[in-house]
Amino acid sequence: MNQKLMIEEINRLKKEKDAIILAHNYQIPEVQEVADVVGDSLALSKAAAEVDNNLIVFCGVHFMAESAKILSPNKKVLLPAIDAGCPMADMVTADDLRKYKAANPDVKIICYVNSSAEVKAECDICCTSSNALKIVQNIDAEKILFVPDQNLGSYIKNKVKDKDIELWAGFCITHHRVKSEEVQKVKEAHPDVEILAHPECNEEVINHADFIGSTSQIIDYASKSDKDKFIIGTEMGVLHKLEKDNPDKKFYLLSTGLICANMKKTKLQDVYQALKHEKHEIHVDENIRIKALKSLDRMLELS
């Protein structure tokens, strides 16, 4: 089936099955184009909970579809590329946290939303890259363990001096690999152009950034700015929306390494197959779901 026909079929199946397609900002352009909502992981999970559709095709990685299922237990959530995981989410396990809690009962655990349902269930509260600072500032705790992203954790730790924050050694393999030398080169090639970076980048890169924020915050900042050129320090998928929404502005990627292989696994064909056969459904054990939901609910209360 050619691409045009496949898009028509996807749109027909969406109507027939009363389904909605959600796509993360890092998905390939063709997938973003067939989606009803494109956004960051939290925005998509919220959208999943708010829409009336009972069938959700979640184009992203496993923990995101799981978050949607945690918030919308009665809906059918499909992940078209079922092997699309997040290496950072896999860097901490529920077992690791159970052991940590047994040895450190007075430490509160904050987990980045990029984590499995089992890990969320063992944490006190979740956070996203856009609300992490607020959560850490507002949580009633002196001692905190931040999991799994050491870079987001370190960015927050540098801003919150009155709390004892321990960092887990996890990282996003895509953002963490950007080197300071690459930033120097891009800055020389495009002098006076602002760098907008995601806090999953390492500290060396963050120190060069003019603006630090989540993917949605970066898109929002660039779209509202009166400047017309930007260096983008997050996964290349965001360029699609940035360029589409801002045809008169120019965007340069900070590093050619900013490609997440897992986010690129979902192809149009996978979306079509998942929708047609309602396959690759995400399930979350109900006991785990209820505990993980508490971590997400506390985040929504504090942010």
Ligand code: SF4
């Ligand atoms: S970009 Fe990084 S954090 Fe996001 S899914 Fe890929 S590996 Fe995980």
